[in-house]
Amino acid sequence: MIDLEQDLSTESTEQAKPASSKPWQRWSPAGRVVAYAVVLALLGLLAWGLMKVRAGPLQSGLAPDFTLTGFDGRSVTLSELRGQVVVINFWASWCPPCREEAAYLEQTWRKYQDKGVVFIGVDYVDTEKEALAYIDEFDITYLNGPDVATRISQAYNIQGVPETFFVAKNGELRGAHIGPLYPPQLDEKIEELLAEPYQGIGE
Amino acid sequence: MIADIGLISLSIAFLFSVYATLASFYGGWRDRAEWTESARNASILVFPLLSISVLAVIYSLYVMDFSLAYVADVSSRAMSPFLRLTALWGGQQGSVLFWAWIMAGFMMIVLLRKWDRDRDLMPYVIGVAMLTTAFFIGVTVFITNPFGRLWHFPGANELTTAVFQPAGAMPYVPQDGQGLNPLLRHFGMIGHPPTTYLGFTGFVIPYAFAMAALITGKSREDGWIRTTRRWTLVAWIFLTIGLILGGRWAYDVLGWGGYWGWDPVENAMFLPWLTGTAFLHSVMMTEKRGMLKKWNMILIILTYALTVFGTFITRTGVISSVHAFAKSALGPAFLIFIGLTFLGSLSLLFSRWDTLKSEHQLESFFSREAVFVLQNLLFLAITFAVFWGTVFPLISELVTGTKITVGPPYFEKVTGPLFFVLVLLMGVAPLFAWRKQAARNLGRAMLVPFLASLGITAAWGYTHRMHPGSIFGLWLVSFVLLAIATEFWKGLRARMSGRSENPLTALAKLIGRNHRRYGGYVIHLGVVMMVLGVIGDAYFKQETQASLAPGETLRLGVYTLRYDGLRDYPGSDGREVVEASTALFKDGEFIRQLKPRRDFFVVQEQPVTVPAVYSTPGADVYVLLVGWEEGQHDLTTFKMYLNPLINWVWTGGLAMILGTLIAAWPASRKHVEASYVIKPGRLQPQPGIGD
Secondary structure, three states: OEOHHHHHHHHHHOOOOOOOOOOOOOOOHHHHHHHHHHHHHHHHHHHHHHHHHHHOOOOOOEOOOOEEEOOOOOEEEHHHHOOOEEEEEEEOOOOHHHHHHHHHHHHHHHHHOOOOEEEEEEEOOOOHHHHHHHHHHOOOOOEEEEOHHHHHHHHOOOOOOOEEEEEOOOOEEEEEEEOOOOOOHHHHHHHHHHOOOOOOOOO | OHHHHHHHHHHHHHHHHHHHHHHHHHHHHOOOHHHHHHHHHHHHHHHHHHHHHHHHHHHHHHHOOOOEHHHHHHOOOOOOHHHHHHHHHOOHHHHHHHHHHHHHHHHHHHHHHOOOOOOOOHHHHHHHHHHHHHHHHHHHHHOOOOOOEEEEOOOOOOOEEEOOOOOOOEEOOOOOOOOOOHHHOOOHHHHHHHHHHHHHHHOHHHHHHHHHHHHHOHHHOOHHHHHHHHHHHHHHHHHHHHHHHHHHHHHHHHOOOOOOOOOHHHHHHHHHHHHHHHHHHHHHHHHHHOOOHHHHHHHHHHHHHHHHHHHHHHHHOOOOOOOOOOOOOOHHHHHHHHHHHHHHHHHHHHHOHHHHOOOOOEOOOOOHHHHHHHHHHHHHHHHHHHHHHHHHHHHHHHHHOOOOOOOHHHHHHHHHHHHHHHHHHHHHHHHOOOOOOOHHHHHHHHHHHHHHHHHHHHHHHHHOOOOHHHHHHHHHHHHHHHHHHHHHHHHHHHHHHHHOOOHHHHHHHHHHHOHHHHHHHHHHHHHHHHHHHHHHHHHOOEEEEEEEOOOOEEEEOOEEEEEEEEEEEEEOOOEEEEEEEEEEEEOOEEEEEEOOEEEEEOOOOEEEEEOEEEEOOOEEEEEEEEEEOOOOOOOEEEEEEEEEOOHHHHHHHHHHHHHHHHHHOOOOHHHHHHHHOOOOOOOOOOOOOOO
């Protein structure tokens, strides 16, 4: 005779055990402690997540530096781009809203590429095969590379994709845009940043 | 003026709900019936009061009172009156009010109907449910007030939203509103949000009864389960409808040819559905055999906790999602509420653990009881897998510092086999007898469906050898379908030979006499249809893409699409429409015109892709207008999908609704008791069965 009902006492920690013939009269104290611990850990996790979300993406201050190696082998380091306006776009091939802005981004890049503007595409949590298909589909020519170990997206505390950060000539962040960009948002922002004066500081 | 009335009414509702919570707990604690009575009266009044507030918001939306920040945010002059009304739940403020309103409505019905039946439980039912209601009304009043107005400080660049005039600010009334998010301007907006809310809030009733049973120690008896049985069904079916409408909406609007993407927001709704479904099944065991009482408590607590959890992650954006939900200030308040709910339920459960003993023991692993336990385990395993995948990005970021998002492949791989076994169980469970099942009888009962399904599968497999996975899937579908059909056939045959009724009368009477059982079978048939749709999506979906000049064609399967031309025109709701004319041919024969569109909402600067769909029971042809060369309309890009069997997903949903209606239909008590309670033979009479 197997007393399954009693044995289900281990269930709510979500780890099913096969029925054993040992009848349990009550939750062992250890079982209860585990249940409370799991619930508290979950609450802690949510609180931590909430704090991060409320902090929002970085909007100002010196843009965190990074080096990105592109799918094509080219690489770029943000701190070496002083004097140029930098647009950093976080995207992924699995993200439908990213598709909304992809053509506009590429078009704007072609318009400004000779005017002191650099575009960097950071591919967030993706597979190379699909990312390359995406780049191919939209005929994207600016540098795009994978965000290895999500280091860059964490430094910028992104909330999701697509998200775009604007870096002024002096290397400072000048705002972030959550969600897809539509004409003429990107042009306006770039014109605004290009208009800023900049004296190269000899290093 | 109207908005002021709404605000006052909302504030009074808040006070009443707080009073009802306190008075009912006090009444229960001190055993003072007059306090409970008073709490009941206050609770009943909350719904009419909130109705006034809801009507005030609807009125303000209708007349476009843009002095209200909410109205200016979600409506605009270009929107049709109908869309302006749906804007009630189109934004944070309105939807939280709407949520509280539905919850209060449920509570009012409970208090008007079930007042005399569960007198001992009532104080705490009111207390728990009104505490929740008070929380949501409180959030509406203090954090996301839909009656907040727009104010302008001289010299400031931005407007301020506040309920009362801040010192030094001037009232500001914009000429026009922002308008609803274009993706929400869709027929689905009528159905998906309200049904989802009805489903989510509906579970508060069984939860409140369960908590009351634990507080009073009445958890030993199963009265709360019988009282809330129909409530659970109501909440469950609304949740089901909400999920299906959400999928349909995504299919029609989001333009990626699918209906389910394992996005956190979708999972948030799926999780309580999973545990809620397990709960619905598990309570049957308690009703019939007095077993699985601990399971029921755990499942209803989990279900309720998951609805709150789901609301939390969708409203705060803690887990990033492709769904655009406004991030709001209600995070901290919500976190405290979740904490209290989780810890309170858990400690109550532990304190009454010993009252939840089973009345019988499992006699054999080869019995319907064992099958029920197995299905509970499977539901929990799926729940855990989905939950883990949903919170994993957060966990991985905390532990390793790297955010790892698990995509659809994880969910499909992990839950796929579990769902396979679960659906199989759905087919064989009715063939198992209670208590103990002789293997030989079981084998005999399964023989015909099993052999027949093998035959169907072999024929299918011969023609579709390139998709081995689909062969398993089809076997499953045909076997379960035949097993359920056999159940119907057995009942019919007995009636037709025993009472010489004609088949239709026999079917109607069979279902009428035992509506819960056969309603359940109809729901199961709906699930089988959905599985068929999922198999089509998983194995037979085809897609292609091409840029076409007018006159050129694109081929997919037996279908050919010819591009005829592009035109643009101003549409309703402030949008500019670019529409492609295409002609669809099947095997060279013209079928119909298809007009995929791209709507551009000027004010929001947001495009929405509207697919053109040619739908048949066998497959959908789904065409998207992806892009075109600016200026010259020569080269236009299309994406074309062939989605076989997808309509079975929606048909299955309808069958599930029909089955639930049958199962929940009030029947004469005599019939229910006679057909439902099993006679336990040599066992002792069971307490708690039959009122």
